[in-house]
Amino acid sequence: MKNSKIEVSEGTALPVMEAFYTIQGEGTFSGSPSYFIRLGGCDVGCVWCDVKDSWDAAKWPLWSVDSIVSEAMKFPSRTVVITGGEPLMYNLYPLTYALKENGFRIHIETSGAHPFSGIFDWVCFSPKKFKKPHPSIYEKADELKVIAYHNSDFAFAEEHASKVKPSCQKLLQPEWSKKENMTEKVIDYVKSNPNWKISLQTHKFMDIP
Ligand SMILES: C[S@@+](CC[C@H](N)C(=O)[O-])C[C@H]1O[C@@H](n2cnc3c(N)ncnc32)[C@H](O)[C@@H]1O
Ligand SMILES: Nc1nc2[nH]cc(C(=O)O)c2c(=O)[nH]1
Numbered sequence: 001m002k003n004s005k006i007e008v009s010e011g012t013a014l015p016v017m018e019a020f021y022t023i024q025g026e027g028t029f030s031g032s033p034s035y036f037i038r039l040g041g042c043d044v045g046c047v048w049c050d051v052k053d054s055w056d057a058a059k060w061p062l063w064s065v066d067s068i069v070s071e072a073m074k075f076p077s078r079t080v081v082i083t084g085g086e087p088l089m090y091n092l093y094p095l096t097y098a099l100k101e102n103g104f105r106i107h108i109e110t111s112g113a114h115p116f117s118g119i120f121d122w123v124c125f126s127p128k129k130f131k132k133p134h135p136s137i138y139e140k141a142d143e144l145k146v147i148a149y150h151n152s153d154f155a156f157a158e159e160h161a162s163k164v165k166p167s168c169q170k171l172l173q174p175e176w177s178k179k180e181n182m183t184e185k186v187i188d189y190v191k192s193n194p195n196w197k198i199s200l201q202t203h204k205f206m207d208i209p
């Protein structure tokens with residue numbers, strides 16, 4: 001067995017905080033049954049992050065790529081969502097290659113703060129003010145999902161919208177703790193700017209993972 005640090009740097013073993021079968025709650029594929037793989041580790045530091053427990057990678061066990069894939073195979077959906085933490089902190093080629101070989105459709109949820117790696121069918125890019133995105137994300141993003149927490153987030157959303165490819169879906173998602181106030185603003189913004197759509201965290205309303 002190789003040194004585990006080398007395995008993580010090569011992406012053949014990864015820290016897994018949790019892996020669970022649920023319904024994609026957000027974005028373009030909201031409502032789709034999906035297997036979520038949540039990798040541990042994030043250095044972005046969003047003040048409103050709903051999964052702060054994920055930040056310290058050392059807290060989470062290392063799983064081999066083979067064990068991640070064999071767990072995913074136990075569920076009926078062939079769509080996996082790789083999230084975190086920030087999944088692009090790792091080399092995602094070994095994991096995504098192995099998932100593809102086993103017939104999965106692969107989505108990612110990322111802040112884009114690290115260089116892009118891996119093979120994906122759908123890339124959800126959620127840029128953050130707390131750590132600038134790496135330029136490699138802009139040509140990869142299929143969905144731009146900006147969290148509306150403050151009024152300045154609409155201008156931040158437009159700044160990133162100007163850099164993604166024309167086919168990229170543009171979504172505004174109210175930050176959960178500010179949803180009473182921000183949902184109203186998001187509704188008004190989208191009605192005046194119809195190239196945007198609303199994304200809600202529907203899993204939280206349904207009280208599912
Ligand atoms: C927990 S993050 C993990 C993936 C990656 N680090 C990222 O931020 O895209 C998954 C998604 O949840 C969103 N999110 C996190 N906390 C949120 C909150 N309090 N309200 C609304 N969306 C939130 C993120 O913007 C991202 O789109
Ligand atoms: N149901 C459900 N849908 C989600 N979409 C993105 C999530 C994430 O945390 O990346 C998430 C999540 O945590 N649960």
Ligand code: SF4
Binds near residue numbers: 044052
């Ligand atoms: S980038 Fe994602 S995981 Fe990291 S702090 Fe922000 S929302 Fe949380």
Ligand SMILES: [Mg+2]
Binds near residue numbers: 050051
């Ligand atoms: Mg979540």
